[in-house]
Amino acid sequence: MEESKKKLVMILVIVVCLGVAGAVFFGGGGGGGTIDDISDEEMTWVICMNKSCNATSEMSLKEYFKFVTANANPMAPTAPALTCEKCGEPSIYKAEKCQNAACGNVFRSGAVPNDFPDRCPKCKQSATEEIRNARKREMSGG
Numbered sequence: 001m002e003e004s005k006k007k008l009v010m011i012l013v014i015v016v017c018l019g020v021a022g023a024v025f026f027g028g029g030g031g032g033g034t035i036d037d038i039s040d041e042e043m044t045w046v047i048c049m050n051k052s053c054n055a056t057s058e059m060s061l062k063e064y065f066k067f068v069t070a071n072a073n074p075m076a077p078t079a080p081a082l083t084c085e086k087c088g089e090p091s092i093y094k095a096e097k098c099q100n101a102a103c104g105n106v107f108r109s110g111a112v113p114n115d116f117p118d119r120c121p122k123c124k125q126s127a128t129e130e131i132r133n134a135r136k137r138e139m140s141g142g
């Protein structure tokens with residue numbers, strides 16, 4: 001009886017260790033996963049850069065990346081544009097929705113050059129920066 005209990009504990013320890021290692025591998029790497037790692041539930045905002053259209057909508061992040069990898073031009077520095085359902089122009093790009101509840105602006109990723117891609121050009125808030133600042137505060141606050 002005792003031996004089998006010991007074995008069970010050892011198995012549990014191994015399972016927990018593997019779980020932690022997995023969490024570190026997937027969570028700490030900062031990206032590097034494949035498209036199939038993206039949940040079907042995950043959505044992204046997209047925006048039509050056609051000035052007379054400016055349509056914004058949400059689409060599956062997985063579908064977006066599938067399109068980009070299938071249509072990417074290795075010579076072009078920017079991601080390929082999707083065709084807009086509204087105006088029919090190939091001018092749909094990945095967008096961010098401002099996390100500032102009072103603002104809620106939808107804008108193209110990287111609208112503010114040399115800054116966080118989710119920096120809102122309207123209210124100047126960046127969710128990435130907010131998270132980083134919160135982490136800094138946590139670290140210094142102990």
Ligand SMILES: [Zn+2]
Pocket residue numbers: 048049050053054055084085086087088089091
């Ligand atoms: Zn459009």
Ligand SMILES: [Zn+2]
Pocket residue numbers: 098099100103104105120121122123124125
């Ligand atoms: Zn904003």
